Amino acid sequence: MTAGVGVAVGTPVVEARGIRKSFGHVEALRGADFEARAGEVTALIGDNGAGKSTLVKVLSGVHTADDGELLIDGKPVRPTSPQDIRAHGIETVYQDLALAGDLTPYENVFLGRERRKAGVLGRVGLVDRRTMREETAKVFSDLNVRIKDHKAHVSALSGGQQQSVAITRAAMWASHLVIMDEPTAALGVAQTKSVLALIRRVAESGIGVVLISHNMPDVLEVSDSIQVLRLGQRVAAFRRGEAQVPDLVQAMTSGTSMEETS
Incomplete structure (x- = not known):
């Protein structure tokens, strides 16, 4: 795991400035700003249609912004694909997790990035399963992820364990940022608690x-900062302890804080 190599905690690793994105006559992002810092969980929240999904797709390389600036480590970049973004050390965990159900956890962690055996065997395409298992076991251990059966197909694991595999895979390959889209959706109370704890451990690495989430208590529990989108723009930003659920709802629905309306 290459977590946070050479980046001081609290340093902006990704910044979006004045991002605009339209689809036909629909302006999804209207000069949106956003930033995420090393070693912190930054929540991105907003009502339906606020532009969250579009901004995430710009950050993850799925969409190219029409205007504005995207910076990684303070340097402007203009990615044209998810592969470009991954080359900058940014990984995304989508809601569907993108796991191969008939493969084991370690095979999923290395999916598309398999280790080849040394020498002639590697040149003819044989993979080094032992090394992949060992490296995966180390990352699971570092993040305190407990998988009941490492030899089982991922499809046989619980929803929480599948989410943990997907997050571990992202953390394995990310050096700057992991984007998580609704990671606790459809999980039970115990599984949600486990996944939130894992999110904190990833940041602490x-x-x-x-974190993109509609669950405001989860957001308040795990986030160091919260940024609110409304109608394609950032309308509020809070640090840990500065807001409660009513403040977040107020910002999402009106674009103003409780203090401004009191």
């Missing part, structure tokens, strides 16, 4: 985490 030095990687920045972006």
Whole structure:
């Protein structure tokens, strides 16, 4: 795991400035700003249609912004694909997790990035399963992820364990940022608690985490900062302890804080 290599905790690792994105006559992002810092969980929240999904797709390389600036480590970049973004050390965990159900956890962690055997055997395409298992076991151990059966197909694991595999895979390959889209959706109380604890451990390893969630208590529990989108723009930003659920709802629905309306 290459978490946060050479990046001081609290340093902005990704910044979006004045991002605009339209689809036909629909302006999804209207000069949106956003930033995520190393070693912190940054929540991105907003009502339906606020532009969260579009901004995440710009950050993850799925969409190219029409205007604005995207910076990684303070340097402007203009990615044209998810592969470009991954080359900058940014990984995304989507809601569907993108796991191969008929493969084991370690095979999923290395999916598309398999280790080849040394020498001639590697040149003919044989993979080094032992090394992959060992490296995966180390990352699971570092993040305190407990998988009941490492030899089982991922499809046989619980929803919480599948989410843990997907997050571990992202943390394995990210050096700057992991973006997580609704990671606790459809999970039970115990599984949600486990996944939130894992999100904190990923951030504590030095990687920045972006959390997209509709669950306000989860957001308040795990986040170091919260940024609110409304109608394609950032309308509020809070640090840990500065807001409660009513403040977040007020910002999402009106674009103003409780203090401004009191």
